[in-house]
Structures are given as C-alpha cells and as structure tokens.
Amino acid sequence: MKHIYIIFSVFIAIGIAIFAYYYTAPPQISKDPVQALEEIAGRDVREVRAATGTIVEISNRNLMLRADGAILTIEKSANTGYFAFINNIRTAIDENDLKQNEQATVVVAVSSTNKMTALSVSVVVEAGVEEAASLAVKTCKDSQLRSGGKYSCYAKEMENIAYNHGQKYAVEVLSTIQQLDSDAKGCHFIAHGIGWGLYKRNPSDWQNLIASSSPMCSYGAQMGIVELYVGSLPEDKLTKDIVPTLCGQLPRADCNHAVGHILLVETGNNLSETIDFCSSLNKEQNFICLTGMFMERIIAASLLEHGLVPQEWRNWPNRLPIHEKLCRSFSGSYAVACWREIAHAAFYYFSKDPKQIFDYCNTAPLPQAARICKIHAIPEIASSKNLNLSVLKSICTLEQLTDPSFEEECYLKLIGIKISFLGPKNSEDVVDFCSSLDQEFQVACFRKIEQLK
Numbered sequence: 166m167k168h169i170y171i172i173f174s175v176f177i178a179i180g181i182a183i184f185a186y187y188y189t190a191p192p193q194i195s196k197d198p199v200q201a202l203e204e205i206a207g208r209d210v211r212e213v214r215a216a217t218g219t220i221v222e223i224s225n226r227n228l229m230l231r232a233d234g235a236i237l238t239i240e241k242s243a244n245t246g247y248f249a250f251i252n253n254i255r256t257a258i259d260e261n262d263l264k265q266n267e268q269a270t271v272v273v274a275v276s277s278t279n280k281m282t283a284l285s286v287s288v289v290v291e292a293g294v295e296e297a298a299s300l301a302v303k304t305c306k307d308s309q310l311r312s313g314g315k316y317s318c319y320a321k322e323m324e325n326i327a328y329n330h331g332q333k334y335a336v337e338v339l340s341t342i343q344q345l346d347s348d349a350k351g352c353h354f355i356a357h358g359i360g361w362g363l364y365k366r367n368p369s370d371w372q373n374l375i376a377s378s379s380p381m382c383s384y385g386a387q388m389g390i391v392e393l394y395v396g397s398l399p400e401d402k403l404t405k406d407i408v409p410t411l412c413g414q415l416p417r418a419d420c421n422h423a424v425g426h427i428l429l430v431e432t433g434n435n436l437s438e439t440i441d442f443c444s445s446l447n448k449e450q451n452f453i454c455l456t457g458m459f460m461e462r463i464i465a466a467s468l469l470e471h472g473l474v475p476q477e478w479r480n481w482p483n484r485l486p487i488h489e490k491l492c493r494s495f496s497g498s499y500a501v502a503c504w505r506e507i508a509h510a511a512f513y514y515f516s517k518d519p520k521q522i523f524d525y526c527n528t529a530p531l532p533q534a535a536r537i538c539k540i541h542a543i544p545e546i547a548s549s550k551n552l553n554l555s556v557l558k559s560i561c562t563l564e565q566l567t568d569p570s571f572e573e574e575c576y577l578k579l580i581g582i583k584i585s586f587l588g589p590k591n592s593e594d595v596v597d598f599c600s601s602l603d604q605e606f607q608v609a610c611f612r613k614i615e616q617l618k
Contacts (some may be wrong), residue, residue, distance in 0.1 A: 360388060360389020430473065489507065505538060540575070
C-alpha cells in the first residue's frame with residue numbers, strides 16, 4: 166500500500182509539473198527592455214532574440230508586430246500559453262534585419278527543458294527618451310562609489326539601450342542624459358557603449374555601422390565598434406591590411422577622417438605609426454585619414470579620455486604655438502592636412518575674429534595649406550554668427566588682395582554650411598544670398614544650391 170501511495174504521489178507531482186509547464190502565465194509587460202531580458206534570462210535559456218517594431222494588433226489570441234515591412238505573429242494557444250513557430254520568427258529576424266523600434270520590442274527566449282523547446286515572449290513597451298534617460302541617470306547616480314565609476318556605468322547603460330533600440334534612440338537618450346547630468350558632457354567613453362551595443366546587435370554589419378554611426382562625442386561610437394571588431398580578430402589587434410576595410414571601398418565622406426582619430430588612439434598617440442596605417446589607403450582617403458589624425462592630436466578629445474596625454478592638453482586652443490610647430494615639421498600633403506586642422510585652434514585663439522584667423526592661416530608655408538586653413542575655419546565662424554548669411558557675407562571679401570579666388574569658394578562654402586546644418590527647408594535665404602552677390606559669382610552660387618538640394 167505504501168508503494169502504491171508513493172507511485173501515486175509521483176504521478177501527482179509529474180502532473181502538476183506538466184500543468185505548470187504548459188499553463189504558466191506569460192511574462193509581464195515591462196517598460197525596461199533590459200529588465201525584461203534579465204527576467205527571461207533567469208530561466209534555462211538557450212538563446213535570446215529581440216525583434217522591434219510597431220504593434221499593429223494585440224488581442225487575447227495573438228500579437229502582431231510590424232517591423233521593417235515584415236509581420237511577426239505570436240499566437241496564443243489554449244494548450245501552451247504563449248507559443249510561436251520558432252523557425253518562422255528566426256527567419257523573419259535574420260532575413261529582414263529587424264532594427265526599427267519606434268514603439269515596441271518583442272523579446273524571444275528559447276529555453277531547453279527535458280530536451281523540449283519552449284518559447285517565452287515578452288512585449289516590452291519602449292520607454293520615452295526622457296524616461297529612459299532619467300532611469301539611466303538614477304541607475305548611475307552613485308556609481309562613482311563602485312568599480313568603474315559613473316562613466317563605465319553610463320557606457321554599460323548605453324550599450325544595453327543601443328543593443329535593444331538602435332542608434333537613433335540611443336543618441337537621443339545620451340543627449341538627454343547630458344542635459345540631466347553635467348558629468349555626462351564628457352561623453353566620449355560613454356559613447357563607446359553605443360558602439361558596443363550596435364556591434365553586438367549586428368556584428369556582421371560592422372562596416373556600415375562604422376560609416377553610419379553618429380560622430381558625436383568625438384567618434385566614441387565608432388571607436389566602440391572598432392574595439393569589438395578588433396577584439397574579434399585572430400591576433401586581437403589592428404593591422405595595416407585591415408585599415409582599408411574599415412570604411413569599405415566606397416567610404417562616406419568623413420568615414421576615414423574618423424578612422425584617423427581612432428588610429429591615433431589605437432597607436433597610443435604615435436604619429437609615425439598612424440601615418441603608416443593611413444598610407445594603406447588610396448591617395449584621397451589617405452589625406453582624409455591624416456586630417457583625422459592631426460585633428461585628434463590638436464584637440465586631443467579622445468586622447469584625453471583614454472589617458473594618453475597630460476590634462477593640460479584640455480586647454481588645446483592656447484597650445485596653438487605648439488600645434489604650429491607640429492605642422493611646420495611636416496611637408497607636402499602632411500603639412501596641408503595639419504594646417505587644415507589647426508584652424509580649430511586658431512578660431513578660439515584669435516577670439517573668433519575672421520580677419521585674425523585668416524591672417525594667421527596665410528602664414529602657412531604652402532599656398533594650398535593657407536587656403537585649406539581658411540576654408541576649414543569658415544564653419545565655426547558661421548556657427549558663431551548663427552549662420553546669418555547677410556552678416557557672414559563680408560568675411561569672403563577679406564582676402565581680395567592676398568587670395569583673389571578665395572571669395573567665390575568662401576560664398577559656396579557658406580551656402581553648403583547653411584543647407585548642411587539646417588536643411589533645405591530652413592535655408593530658404595540662400596536664394597536671396599546668391600541674388601545679392603556680384604554677377605560673376607551668381608551662376609556658381611545658384612548651381613551650388615541645386616546640387617545640395
């Protein structure tokens with residue numbers, strides 16, 4: 166009788182376990198994607214996948230998520246709680262490269278229990294940018310007391326946000342964090358976290374990620390991507406033959422400029438090594454890479470963040486004489502690239518005065534170095550005048566005697582800056598600006614507008 170009771174009890178226990186397995190309540194809806202992932206990961210998880218998009222239907226029987234044109238349907242079965250066809254979901258995620266996350270995320274955790282595969286689904290309602298930023302600030306408030314400090318905490322938060330929500334949302338959250346916490350204004354290392362998250366989200370697309378990532382925070386996101394990519398290489402280090410692959414065969418205009426910044430940091434502020442790395446690119450892209458290298462050496466934003474230069478380098482505009490000595494130590498295209506970037510320091514050193522800045526640029530040893538220095542100073546001069554073309558027009562005539570052809574190039578540069586910074590809709594005054602110019606400059610000016618629009 167005792168044996169029968171034990172056997173009966175065992176069957177009861179098994180029955181309860183089976184009932185619990187099939188009728189367990191679905192995961193709760195959470196506003197925090199990271200928390201939802203952790204809740205799921207607390208189970209016997211074989212893999213976790215996330216799809217993001219707009220919910221187009223939700224009812225007692227199913228949930229439909231529209232993401233990049235694909236529809237994911239997660240059906241509720243009377244017998245198995247939340248259930249979905251795993252292969253179909255995997256295919257949809259893999260083939261459609263689901264990244265958009267304007268409204269919701271579906272987190273799928275596949276677990277193994279007694280050699281059976283179950284699917285858990287959590288619908289995560291994406292928090293608003295301000296809410297997400299506030300949560301990050303709250304999480305990292307006292308993190309300076311822990312190992313790694315506040316910057317490491319924010320970097321980890323941004324990694325999670327970028328991984329779950331993509332670049333656009335992550336950049337917006339970081340910008341809002343900077344408004345809430347002044348400590349986050351030094352954001353280079355924090356932005357590394359965005360790069361880590363983007364890379365982990367889609368490691369096979371690392372080239373496009375480098376090319377399309379925001380340049381904010383001194384290319385922090387790009388550096389985060391490169392860090393993880395280099396870490397995935399057999400020798401765990403960047404080699405000369407890899408440099409041309411970072412931006413691909415048809416690089417975005419400023420992509421290899423960012424690479425120049427990154428390389429100087431990767432080489433530990435070694436100019437000779439960085440120049441050697443840049444030389445693996447074609448002539449045009451080599452020059453762009455060199456401009457990034459010299460800009461990093463002059464402004465030193467990333468070098469400072471990585472502890473590679475003394476703290477007094479933070480006052481980089483006052484170090485103009487040192488920067489000039491550096492530029493004069495080079496010749497040819499190296500000198501031109503250096504004088505291009507010295508314009509940033511000259512802008513502040515001469516208190517944003519166009520005449521003094523241009524006069525300084527004219528001391529460059531090569532005519533093309535002087536010209537590129539002046540042209541490169543124009544964006545910052547324009548920004549200091551709120552992009553007011555009527556006010557800025559006069560700066561283009563400052564060089565009429567020393568550099569006659571500068572005037573037209575200056576006008577075209579101003580048009581380009583206005584449309585690039587504010588967009589065509591907010592730059593309607595460019596037409597009136599071109600009309601106000603002397604006849605000899607109008608054709609080129611209007612042609613520039615058409616090209617940019």
